[in-house]
Amino acid sequence: MQEILSSFALTEAKLEPFGSGLINRTWKVYAPERNYILQRINVDVFKQPQDIAYNVRLIADYLQKYHPGYQFVSPLHAASGDDIIFCKGNGWFRLMPFVENSFTLDVATTPEQAYEAARQFGRFTRLLSGFDSTQLKITIPQFHDLSLRYQQFLNSIANGNEKRKREARSLINELLYHKCIVEQYQSMVGNPAFKLRVTHHDTKISNVLFDQSGKGVCVIDLDTIMPGYFISDVGDMIRTYVSPVSEEECDVEKIVLREDFYVSIIEGYSDEMKDQLTAMEKKQFMFSGKFMTYMQALRFLTDYLNNDVYYGVKYEGHNLVRAKNQMTLLKRLHEIDDIK
Secondary structure (H helix, E strand, C coil), X not given: CHHHHHHCCCCCCEEEECCCCCCCEEEEEECCCCEEEEEECCCCCCCCHHHHHHHHHHHHHXXXXXXXXXXXXXXXXXXXXXXXXXXXCCEEEEEXXXXXXXXXXXXCCCHHHHHHHHHHHHHHHHHCCCCCHHHCCCCCCCCCCHHHHHHHHHHHHHHCCHHHHHHXXXXXXXXXXXXXXXXXXXXXXXXXXXXXXXXXXXXXXXXXXXXXXXXEEEECCCCCCEEECHHXXXXXXXXXXXXXXXXXXXXHHHCCCCHHHHHHHHHXXXXXXXXXXXXXXXXXXXXXXXXXXXXXXXXXXXXXXXXXXXXXXXXXXXXXXXXXXXXXXXXXHXXXXXXX
């Protein structure tokens, strides 16, 4: 790695693997003057790594100009002046300062953590309300396009593994039954009351830095920053925070909805974004959770029917288990539809 570190004028440093991310590979860099985070971009997921660097630089410049007090973790310039470098045979790399006395969480264990994370994602979008989101490059095309995901699901029913289709027949029927979620999404994205904003698109709690007192500091992992709708960010928080178990859990009896976590997400996000959201958007918090959970169930089952070509699996039927997990969570969300 010395060639890469030398590109950032680091000649004496020690590296060790860092974090639990599944997409990019990450190391903590211990250098004499300070510590850093080094990442190698996964080009199987992000086909144009330069687009990520372009987006992050635009946002960093905007925040520095209009909100200089916000702690934005921006990549450092290499000796070439670039925010991202290519090392032949190794790939694309970026270096960022390590924020001392901060930590991340893999799971939300208290409503207070859910509130702090939601507030940080809301704050990030609010601070960028004056930024023209159409300037951003699309790093993953149609990432949260539910219409596309539903069509891919239909294609997998038509062309997928026949044996697996028979095994998943009841789940296929359940997902087809909930097509109304797709129809509601389609009506929303065509409505000017639902605004395109700078959206994070990956709001799991591990993408928030916390300080030692448990307060949120800022959001990180900006690879999926693109124009989007607030339902993506709020929906992914609901999907990943409200259940005490992850999408990997095979015992669906353990999938319950922690209403206090749900309320904390809405309160945290609204405390920052309430003046930014339209009256119609404010009515769609619960739909946000249904939207993201349904879309993930579609994606898992689509991959199962297509013989597991996208998501990594650890055992036979893994994607089917994941799809059933998300379908159960969707049912739980429907059960508390009257929460305000």
